[in-house]
Amino acid sequence: MTTKIVTSKSAPAKEVEKDASMVKQKEMMAAHYDRLTSAPETGEKVCATFVPGNLNELIMCFGLVNNLPEVNAIQNGLRRQSGSYVLEAEKIGHSEDVCTYVKSDVGMMAKGNIAPNGKKFPNPDVLLLSYTGCFTFMKWFELLREQYKCETIMLHTPYMGDGKITKNMIEYMVKQLKDDVIPTLERISGVKFDIDRLRENLRKSTRAEDDLVRVLQSAKNKPSPIDGYFGGIYYIGPIFGAFRGTDDAIDYYRFLRAEVEERLAAGKGPVTPDGDMPKERYRLVVEGPPNYTHFRQFWKMFYDEGAVVVASSYSKVGGVYDFGFRHDPDKPLETLAEYCLGVYTNRNLPQRIDMLTNYVNEYEADGLLINSIKSCNSFSAGQLLIMREVEKRTGKPAAFVESDLVDPRYFSAANIKNRLESYFQMIEQKRASARAA
Amino acid sequence: MKTFVGIDLGSTTTKAVLLDEDSQIIGRGITNSRSNYGTAVRVASQEAVIDARSTLFRRALTEDGGLGTNVENFLSSLDRAVRLEQFLEQLDDLEETCSGQVKGERFAKVEAGVREALVEVFRRLREEAPALYAPGSKRKSDFFRDIAGSRYHTFAEDIARDAGLPYDLLLNVYDKSIIEVENRPPAGDPRDKFRRALARVMEEDASFKSNASDLLPIFERTLAIELDETYLVGTGYGRVTLPFSKEHIRSEILCHGLGAHMMYPKTRTVLDIGGQDTKGIQVDPSGIVENFQMNDRCAAGCGRYLGYIADEMNMGLHELGPLAMKSDRPARINSTCTVFAGAELRDRLSLGEKREDILAGLHRAIILRAISIISRSGGVTDEFTFTGGVAKNEAAVRELRKLIKENYGDVTININPDSIYTGALGGAEFARRAHFSEPDGSNA
């Protein structure tokens, strides 16, 4: 069930293999960007917010269109725009040291705020500062607020410092939602909050979440029918973005799940841009976000060697569902709080180590690979200890490469390839000596 | 006989090692890496083959016993003679290439003069060549480009001045030609080279000539041995563009680990500080890599950093270590950032700090970075083998010994003067294992 897509670049076109689900997702994304950019004509109001702690179900209760700046930065990275945006932001006073998502966003604004569909992004009517798992979010929206001069709502998600969600945390968040977030969204949108509408949205979320988990966990099979990192980024797109709680998401994930189950039944490996991956030789768990400016080149370094990522922490960045959490329509506000508190980057280091250790064991991986992202201290600070601990607990070797989210200057292909190949060969060599023993 | 070749294609030099079936090193070769990796590989291999011949002679002569204790003398004479032959061959090539460059508008008025000058330059080069390879003479490098280049410049300048020719014309001719010559692997049957070399040795030393009747058959018998390139494995930083097919490539980490194991079988931790990167490698008792880490994107603390410092201080790279050894109060250097190194250095010098103290501090800073990379890879387990260019630097070694002792206790630290061949040695052993389908030949 694959479709051949011809890329529309001016360069000699190379055919890229895409699953039907990818085609469907592309259509969804295109429709969403069209909805966003035509907001000035349709009169729809726009709410910008973040992927971790994305309260799409709530935002939809007010008829607001969700715009996620991280997703825009990713699009700009994939479309090779981010480099010039980052430079633009540095030109207007931002340090080379700081997060390139922010700089890509700021640079994009400075250069006309053009969406992937070529039209201008509308100014947001409200910035919902869902302050979850990343300190930079606060500065990011303060910077946007300075430009747009629009209303900004802080929703503070406490950090799970002790690895547990306390009553105090939930109450704090519910109170913020009830007394701050919801009344402000009502005022801005002119729409009265209807808790039943929220419940309905949450119910829809749960259905898509179930299917997503099935898809991600299909990687426990050998061979894995999916890649849980490079492929996973596509799979999480709708549910982490503007579609959680919609019928579209339900359809997409049902469709995706069927597609994956079909691959599984046929004993097929993941689909890569160069077609089906022929033979699974290495199974890896990956920690950290990917690089987007050289996404395909990076991926190719894996599938060319037969390396499949069977689980990744990044595919949990907009919500951790594989340990049982589902949005609960019976406790609508509490469940939103619990969702925010539980996203991957809001978990403390020991929890992250537990999770990654669990993945290496449960998915029978050959080891942990860390892609350490310069921009993202939330992920990166402490990764060397994570590496050490996971190695110790699993007895499997780990490897470490470095890149950045959307800064093309920070991707050294030769360097990364060198390390990856060494790592794969080391695994191979260890296997050979284990066989001989 | 079967030989197994390991090639380590580094960013500055390319190394080759030849092993026999018993994992014994029979030949080593090194050349500067050029833009053309294929040639670098061929040149290094050929050097290794020449070296291997020498080893075979040694074996044969030792077995024969006729030369008694004179074997080493003979072999070193032979080695110098072979190198001289090779040098002369390349000079011929260079002259022909240079002369081919003398054409076109630029030379319209001076063609005859330039040609005459070239003939004279090369006459002088040839004339002094034997002295370059005389016993006890020191060459700053064995690479053709280095030896021929500096002498060419000297002669050309003199001759151009005397003949009233523009010096830059001659220089230009050389610059255009040397790359071409360098990228042309030496031609001709290597055996003939040996025969010519032997003739030269006999001529120079009567004691060998008197042995000719014994020596010649041994010599010819040994030359007759075919050195089959049974299997080859390549590795190195330039591996991405290594001119081999995939099954002949192993990662530098694996090769380095195995090479260190071959040199010191009890090695469990390897530190390599090269020009471009620093590696910490853990190997198991049979040389299998268990874990490794390399420096992160920041290249601070790699060999190249010392290069910057040397430039900044207007010193030769090899002078840094000895000067640093004179310090008894090392400065605390806070930044190993290559970008800031120069500025910090100038700042400190202007504050009156002593050069040796600053240098001692810099060496410590580099080793501290290395220690953190080793620590990331799993620490130090006895025995510890230190390789790479920086392992030749005594000040760096002193700091390393200190820090290892402080943090890991009494650990045997191995440093091999030939550690530059570690990666190639590992590669050659991989080649041998692959051929005999031994485990962990890791036919990737």
Next chain:
Amino acid sequence: MATSLNGSKTTDIVGRAQALFDDLSFEAARQWKAAQPGRKVVGYMPIYVPRELIHAAGFLPLGVLGGGDQLEVIHGDAYYQSYICRIPRSTIELGVSGRLDFVDGMLFPSICDVIRNLSGMWKMMFPNVYVRYFDVPQNYRDEIGGNYYVNELAELLHDLGELRGKPVTDDDLRHSIAVYNENRRLVRDLYTYRAQYPWQAPAPEVYLILRAGLVLPVEEHSQMIRDYLAAARDEERARRDNCRVVLTGVFCEQPPLNLIKSLELAGCYVVDDDLLLVTRWLTGDVPIEGPPLQNLAHAFLHHSESTAAKYEPDLKEKGQHLVRAVRRSGAEGVIFACPSFCDPALLDRPMLQHVLKDADIPFIAFKYAENSGQMQPIREQAGTFADSIKLWSGT
């Protein structure tokens, strides 16, 4: 209190503070702990923790601010990539090298992702130490953020009670609040005095005096400030033709002392700063009467300093604290000195600079690391800045 009680001179007092600053093994705190059985020490990182709670438990709050420019980091680099700031690696170095082996608890305040993650690392690396990530509200409504904060404080207080084996009472807490009110008043006095007579209380000295407060018992520190102020008033020091600046930079990672010295040498008197904010985070006295935790929470929400790690809900208020600091201290410009790789400080900086621009306040900016060795570029920039301010004010 015009004269120093013990008649000591500023050089003696500063000398003591300098010795405390130089001591990377925290001898003074070790001695305090050893002096009586059962004493405990709780460390905290920048920028703010309510030290009153630790004090109320009878413990010594100990500021842990990285390793400065004198600590050689041998192990810390193994834990951090090159693009992460310096303070966590030197802090780990302090821990791994045993320099903090007498510390019974560590608090990691909510300031950035690096320090946040360090809290989890500390849990893993030092399992016998009480470790808490100390979260503060970013919502400033009493019934929302206030309630949350009161409960967080109560949790911490409960844990501290467990640590000492006896619950901490409200009266313990009231006493500690009073002691810290006094200390904060003295710090404010010191800042006011310096703003008036910066040549009499040079910035490096003020920094050292403040810094001593992070390792000394608060009562002792209050006395030190009193002594210093009295001694400073007694001495007549040379006044230089320096310009007056506010130094700002979030300062979780500390600037090298040489940096602060360099600014004055280059012609800039520091008349206000946001160094060591924990010493004056709460801007007024915390009421003694009434429920102490609520009082602390109320002070935090409504009467505390601004910094990049704290959300500013009102766009119009963004950066105004800096303008006010300039006006209040009579400064002529602002120097931004931000730690390299510090996301909060560096992302905040452009916004603050826009505000200063609108208020016609000149500024310069550079970055540092706690172990920066070269001050020449900083001296040059600060010197040029001072000259340009003088030229500008002359016209």
